[in-house]
Amino acid sequence: MLGPDGVLHAIAAPSAPFDRVRRRNPLQFAPELTPREARLRVAPGARDLGRGVEAPLLLVNDALPSPTLRVRRGEEFSARMENGIDDPLILHWHGLTAPDDMDGHPRFAVDPGERYDYRFRVNDRPGTYWYHSHTHHRTGRHTYFGIGGLLIVEDPEAERDLPPKERELPIILQDRRLGDDGSLVYDPVGPSMMNGFMGPEALANGTLDTFAEVEPAVYRARILNGSNARIFRLARSDDRSMTLIANDGGLLERPVSLPWVDVAPAERVELLLDFREGNEGDRVMLRSLSFDPPGGMMGGGMMGGQMAIAYQQGRPLDLLEFRVSGQTTDPGFLPESLPSMPGLPDPAASVRERHFAFTSRMMMHRINGREFEMERIDEEVPFGDTEIWTFENDGNYPHPVHLHATHFRVLDRRGGRGQIFPWEAGRKDTVLVYPGEAVRVAVRFTAERGLFLLHCHNLEHEDHGMMQNILVV
Ligand SMILES: [Cu+2]
Structure with missing residues (x-):
């Protein structure tokens, strides 16, 4: 968590060795x-x-x-x-x-x-x-x-100091359950309908147990958490920091060096991964560290034994192994600055506040007590107005809250973790709200008028109606 100096400090689950003998599959690119x-x-x-x-x-x-x-x-x-x-x-x-x-x-x-x-x-x-x-x-x-x-x-002009396309790694991370026959299991009932559907296996770009070969150079990893419900805490197995350059709303105001980064379902982060000091044959695992999700019982709470551990939120997972090989005369560099970011919503200009209570309880997922209805308009928001919205989680399960048609600015978080994190700077379209937390954001629709959505991006929550119609007028 953040120390008094505002820096993210070392982590509960440090570098346990990973299984170097396990057979791994090459990372596939779309x-x-x-x-x-x-x-x-x-x-x-x-x-x-x-x-x-x-x-x-x-x-x-x-x-x-x-x-x-x-x-x-x-x-x-x-x-x-x-x-x-x-x-x-x-x-x-x-x-x-x-x-x-x-x-x-x-x-x-x-x-x-x-x-x-x-x-x-x-x-x-x-x-x-x-x-x-x-x-x-x-x-x-x-x-x-x-x-x-x-x-x-x-935007080639804005991105000229970043690694070239040949050194981009577009990566979709997802957890899955596989049956004995190697096919996917999807059965979101009982606890999985409340937690959202989680599995004990990690896919990178659709494949289990992957590796990617990298030169001793700086890479730009474009990472999406495409899971239905699982939150990842990304870190390198060699404990080296990663340089965060972008999140949901694109490039940040400045690069930030971090030992780990949380990504909830639907959130994206772009990380510069530095392998310049790597030697031929070095291996580094991108992994999700173990963490205790705020709010108590989650994941396997209603199951027993090994099942509980396997399906639990916060369980460690090895995601993707990097193998350093070859040589390069052009290893790249870590930029000291990024292009400027004009036009973030200014909370001082707010003309209105709205409050959204996200409640998952007793086999129901609701916003402000209501289940989604296709034709009902839940909020009317004037185009161009700056507003402050509060997303409050008063149930027992985490909610990555997603808004269509604009990006918001995260202002603060009360309860739970009680702070905002470096990966929540700039513009966001999805923000993670744990049980007991209330996150305030500044919102302004400046792109389009019409009917859009606000919803939880835990996909089982969304499918069960944790979604609202927002009419921009
Ligand atoms: Cu949710």
Whole structure:
């Protein structure tokens, strides 16, 4: 946690050695696609997740992970989604501020065999975003079985001091349960309906037990926590710090060196990983450290023994091994500054406050006592007004709270951890609220008018109705 000097200090679970003998699979990278008259066909498929057998999945363009979409800031985004699965389907461009009929609200979900055309200009800051299904009651299942990929917004001028594309590592981290036959298990009932669905295995870009070869150089890891419910506490096994340069809203005001970084479902972080002092054959594990989630009983609390440990929130996991090999004459560097960030919402300009109570209790997930209804408008927010919103968790399960159509500025956190963290600086579209916490954010919609969503990004909570309609007028 933060020390009196404002610095993150060493960690409860330091460098336990990892299993160097275990057979590991090469990290797979998604195919890249420019969203210019692009075709995204979603259909059933199968892949080997690392156990040597084909697991049934839902794939975009038959790829795992789904294709990475790369677009330059200011360019037009155009894509056709074709629904080849047996459910209604709509895709949401998470973190982008698209017009309301382009944003993937579940009221636009199309039936099997139908399609949806997207066309809008990308005005968002350079950064790491993602796309996923937003079908009501089905988002958890669709995401778990493979629908979802990274969406990268580039701005070559602003990013000139950062590692080149050849030294980018786009990484989607997810936890999963696998059956004895090597296929995915998804059965979100009982405790998993309250906790959200967690598993004991970690996938990196869709594969178990992965490794990636790196040169002795600086890499830009673009990391998405694409889990349904699991929170990761990222750290290196060699205890070296990592340089945080971006989060949900793109590049931060300045780089920050950190020993660990928390990422909740739907949050993104960009980390510069420095392997310059690495020697041929060195191995470094990117892992999720053990932590005690604030708020008490979570995860396996209602299960017994080993099951409880395996499915618990805060359980340590090895995520991705880096193997240093080769040589380079151009190892790169850690930048001392990043491009400036104009226009953060100013809380002093707030004209209104709103309060959102997130409650998970007795097999129900609610915001302000209500379950989501497709046609009900829950809040009307004037375009351009600055407001202060409080997200309060008065139940027993953590909620990563996500807002569409804008980015907010995190102001403070009362209760629980009682502070905001370096990875919560700048602009955010998702913020983690643990039991007993109230997080205040400054919000201002300046991109689009229309009907958008506020919801928990624990996908089982969302699917059970922890979501509201926000009308920007
Ligand atoms: Cu939640």
